[in-house]
Structure formats: structure tokens, C-alpha cells
Amino acid sequence: MAIPTQTAEIFELLSKGKFLCSNSTNDQERKLYSIVEDEQYFEDLYDYFRNINFTLEKGDEYFYFSRVESKTDLERKIEAAYKWIDILDFVKTFDNSFGPGFRFTPSDILVDIKVNAELETKLAGLKKHTGKETYPEIIDKILDILAKDVFIELENEISKTYKVLTSFKYLEQIILTIHIPDEVANEIPE
Numbered sequence: 001m002a003i004p005t006q007t008a009e010i011f012e013l014l015s016k017g018k019f020l021c022s023n024s025t026n027d028q029e030r031k032l033y034s035i036v037e038d039e040q041y042f043e044d045l046y047d048y049f050r051n052i053n054f055t056l057e058k059g060d061e062y063f064y065f066s067r068v069e070s071k072t073d074l075e076r077k078i079e080a081a082y083k084w085i086d087i088l089d090f091v092k093t094f095d096n097s098f099g100p101g102f103r104f105t106p107s108d109i110l111v112d113i114k115v116n117a118e119l120e121t122k123l124a125g126l127k128k129h130t131g132k133e134t135y136p137e138i139i140d141k142i143l144d145i146l147a148k149d150v151f152i153e154l155e156n157e158i159s160k161t162y163k164v165l166t167s168f169k170y171l172e173q174i175i176l177t178i179h180i181p182d183e184v185a186n187e188i189p190e
Contacts, residue, residue, distance in 0.1 A: 002040060002041070002044050003041070003044050003045060003048050004035050004041050004045075006031075006032055006035055007045065007048065009028075009032060010032050010035070010036060010045065011049070011054075013029070013032065014054070014056070014063065014064060014065045015054065015065060017064075017065075017149070018064075018149075018150045019059075019062045019063065019064045019150045019151075019165070019167035019170070020032050020033040020036055020062060020063040020064075021033060021061065021062045021150070021165040021166045021167045022037075022061040022062065022166050023061065023100060023101060023163075023165055023166050024153065024165060025153050025155055025163060026153075033062075033063065036056070036063050037063075042056070042058070049065070053067060054066075054067060055067065059166075059167070059169055059170050059173070060166065060169045061100070061166035061169070062165070062166045062167040062169065062170065064167070064170065081174065083129045084171055084174065084175075085175060086122075086125060086126060086129060087126065087129070087142055087145070087146070087171075088171050088172070088175055089122060090119070090122045090123060090125075090126060090142070093116070093118055093119050093122050094108075094109055094112055094119055095112075098164060098168075099164055099168055099169070099172070100164055100165060100166045100168055100169060101163070101164060102163070102164040103155065103161055103162065103163050103164075104161070104162055104164075105159060105160050105161050105162070106136070106139050106140065106143060106160055107160070109123075109139050110135065110136065110139065113135060120135075123135055123138055123139070126138050126142060129142075129145075130142060130145075143162060147162070150165060150167055151164065151165060151167050151168045151170075151171060152164050152165060152168070153165060
């Protein structure tokens with residue numbers, strides 16, 4: 001087994017629930033991504049982490065850890081999924097091309113809210129996930145959540161420009177895996 005010398009760094013990052021993304025603005029994280037992406041290292045790291053009850057998962061240009069969950073953890077994750085569905089719906093309403101590589105500022109969103117009633121309604125619906133009242137506060141909290149979970153990064157502190165990371169595909173995949181049979185679809189209230 002040939003594990004890289006950066007294994008502790010990789011574990012430290014991924015064990016906190018973060019992602020290693022190919023398009024991170026952090027040079028060290030991109031370097032770690034390249035190491036894990038190496039087929040030889042990936043296999044060995046997968047086996048190594050599996051022995052300590054972590055599963056190294058590979059997404060489309062990102063890596064993360066998963067674990068076997070208890071029933072109470074699954075219920076908590078379902079609640080979190082509701083939040084992510086609402087956030088994903090909001091950002092896709094803001095700009096349908098919102099995805100890896102997309103750049104935006106909070107003021108871009110605020111400008112769109114003034115001309116897009118649907119976006120304003122969806123933002124108001126996010127109050128329940130943020131505990132905030134004003135639109136700028138809600139937006140800041142949503143961006144903080146996305147940044148904390150490594151789906152976006154602050155690329156420029158002066159202009160407050162954010163960049164969407166490849167790990168955002170993970171959120172999109174979660175939504176795409178939800179299957180509602182046609183016979184049940186008409187029974188769900190809107």
C-alpha cells in the first residue's frame with residue numbers, strides 16, 4: 001500500500017465534511033485533489049480510510065467522505081436535504097447557469113430580487129433556514145452556509161465575488177436522484 005505523505009492533510013480536510021475540488025481557489029487543496037485523483041493513490045487511500053470507517057467517494061471533479069449512518073442520523077440528513085433543495089432552487093432561479101465556475105456577488109442577487117418576483121418569493125422562503133429577516137441578511141447567511149460546506153468560495157474579498165466549486169455538482173446529484181413515481185406525483189401538494 002502506497003499512501004501519500006499528505007494523507008493526514010487529506011483526512012483532516014475530508015473528515016470535517018468538506019470537499020476536495022479540482023477548481024478550488026486554494027492552491028494546497030488543488031494539490032491535494034491532484035494527489036487523490038491519481039489512480040494509484042486513490043485505490044490505496046480508499047482502502048486506508050475504509051479501515052477506519054470512512055469511505056472515500058469520488059464525484060465529478062471532487063472527493064468527499066461518506067459513512068454508514070444510523071436511523072437518527074438519516075432523519076437529520078433528510079431535514080438538511082429540505083434545506084439544500086430550497087437553496088438549490090433559489091440559486092437556480094437566480095441564474096439557471098449557477099454551477100461550477102460561475103461567479104457572482106451578493107449585490108447581483110439583490111439587484112435580481114428587485115426585478116424577479118419569483119426569486120423574491122423563494123428568498124423569503126429561505127427565512128426558515130436562516131433565522132434572518134432582511135434580504136441582505138438572508139443572502140449573507142445562505143452564502144455563508146454554501147461557503148462553510150465548500151460549495152462556493154470567496155474569490156475576491158474586495159468585490160465580494162464568489163466562485164462556485166465543482167463540489168456543487170454533489171448538491172445537483174442529490175436532487176437528480178430523487179425519484180417520485182408518476183402515480184404519486186399528483187398526490188403531492190404544491
